Amino acid sequence: MEEPFNLDIIGQPPHLHIYTQLCLCFSVADDANRQAAAGVLAQGLEKLAQRLPWLAGKIVSISPNEGNSEVFKIVPWASAPPLVVRELRGNPSAPTMETLQNANFPMEMLDEGIIAPYMTIPGGTAGSAPDPTAVFAVQINHIDGGILLTIVAHHQVMDLVGQIQVMRLLSKACRGEGLSDAEVLIANTDRSNIIPPLGDDPEPVRQLSRQKVKPSPLVPSGQEIDKAVSVWASFSFSQTSLAALKAAALATATSSKISTDDALTALVWQSLTRARQRRKNSPNPESEVTLGRAVDSRRYLGIPKEYTGMINNMVYLTNPIQEIVNMPLGKMASELRLAVDPATSQIGLYTRALAALLHRTPDKGVVSMGAAIKPSMDLMLSSWAGADCYSMDFGLGLGPPVSVRRPRFYPVEGLGYLMPRHPSGQIVLAVCLGEEDMAAVRMDEEFGRYATYIG
Structure with a gap:
């Protein structure tokens, strides 16, 4: 790549100057495979960058004219994306594969400051790779009994669907397979x-009004903001419980079709709202709360579904709170389905209007997709359940x-995420709530x- 590549x-929007991280956990029984891992990934990254040169670039901002924000582009930087290798065997700050498996891989044991090449919010003191503006990076973490392979992508460059591609x-x-001309053409499409x-x-108008940042009111001198401590936690939904959940939702559904994702999203929104309603300083039951559901706008x-850019909306x-907690699960799942079903959804129009x-x-x-979200009561949820990560072995x-x-x-x-569905059918929810609300959800x-609490 000789010329800057457009985003x-x-x-x-500069608020997307963050990294999306995924950690793939591999069991290792033979040290020969462990020793070869870095070489295999280094070769694969180099080969991929030869066909997709922008992947080895970095993000830069072009100085704006007065009154304008920065313009971000990808410029040439390296011959391949950064690859970091970290030896964590015997390190007390790192988990073993056995402890991870016994605990069902809780988020708490997978600290980005240890296992990721870049922090989600770049520029922090942790993060192992050089230059906090790389488009893409990989870190191999050797732990007792396994390898934690953390792959990160800059969110201004690609959404999760693009990252998975x-x-x-x-x-x-990495397996030595060539890329097809069609794959290369789509990946290198001018954006x-x-x-x-x-x-x-x-x-x-209503959609766009939710995506425009409004000036924050100033807090009067001497007045303190009541800010609860927030924590991350994970919950597991087995294939059996998901089947039971969907069956329960279908019993009260008002549309002809709902998905497991619809039913699970409805359950999560209802349960979190109910838990938050129980806190000491809970808002009026007539107060409105919002669910922001991330959607892939491609279709x-x-x-093409293989498009590697940032096209998320x-x-x-x-x-009202009272309506959410009292609404039949199937009715809520049906409303969620109508909002994303191609036959009834306005996502195409919304995305063109946003652009x-x-x-x-x-x-x-x-402009921000979370501009109107009130973190203490609203929810922004991204579902990665359909991401096909378990077929990737990286040679x-x-x-x-x-x-x-x-x-x-x-x-x-x-903020919450539904993790990629395990081959067993399990889906894991990772969610961040205030401590009081998290305790209430666990008791709901x-x-x-x-749901089964993981930690």
């Missing part, structure tokens, strides 16, 4: 105008990963009927 317009291509390259223009379609815009559902807003807004920093000779998790990072209250009878 998607949706990747331009790059990981799939890396796994192929300047990938989203169709809005044209004469009316702007969805709504005719963009959000749909929002807002209801148009960003194109005409000089200061991209005032390491270790077989598929035994677990895939997001490492623990800085607490962000009201309806939630506990389906």
Whole structure:
């Protein structure tokens, strides 16, 4: 890559200057495979960067004109993305594979400051790789009994769907398989105008109003903000409990079709809202709360599913607290389905409108998908359940990963992820809540009927 590579317009807001991390946990029985791992991944990264040169680049900002925000681009940097190798066997700060497996791979044991090349929010004191603006990076962590392979991607460059596609291509390259011309063409597509223009379609005012940052009111001198301590925790949903949950949701569904993801998202939103309602300073039951559900916009815009860019958007559902906690599970799951079903969803229009807003807004920093989210009561949830991570072996000779998790990072209250579905059918929820709310969720009878606390 000799010239700067453009980012998607949706990747331009500076709040996306973060990394998305995935940790794939492999069991190691033969030290010969362990010793070869770094060489296999180094070769694979080099081969992949030869076909996708932007992957070895770094993010830079171009100085704006007065009143404008920065413009971010990818520029040449290295011959391959950074690869960090860290020896953690015998290190008391690192888990063993046995302790991880016995505890079902809790987020608490997978600290980004130890096992990731970059922190989620770059620029911190931890993180092992050079230059906190790389597009993509990998870290191999050798632990007793296993390897923790942490792969990170810059969120301005790609969303989780794009990251999974790059990981799939890396796994192929590590196995010595060539990339098809179609795979290379899609990955190297110019991103300047990938989203169709809005044209004469009316702007969805309510949707866009949720994505514009409003000035924060100043706190009067001497007045303190009541800020609860937030913590991350994980909960497991087995295939059996997910089947029971979907069956329960179907019994009260108001649409002809709902997915397991719809039912699980409905359960999580209801349960978290109910738990938060029980806190000492809970809001009025008539107060409205919002669910922001991350959505891959590709299929709504005719963009190939293999596209590696940042094309993610959000749909929002807002209801009074009392209505959420009392609504039949199936009715809520049905409302969630209508918001994303291609036959009824407005996501294509929403995403085109968001792109148009960003194109005409000089200061991209005032646009954020979480702009209207109130962390203490609202929820932003991303489902990675459909991400096919368990088929990736990266040519390491270790077989598929035994677990895939997001490492623990800085607490962000009201943020949650559904982890990639395990071959057993298990889905794990990672969520960040205030300590009081987390304790209430753990005691919630309806939630506990389906969920098992991991830690």
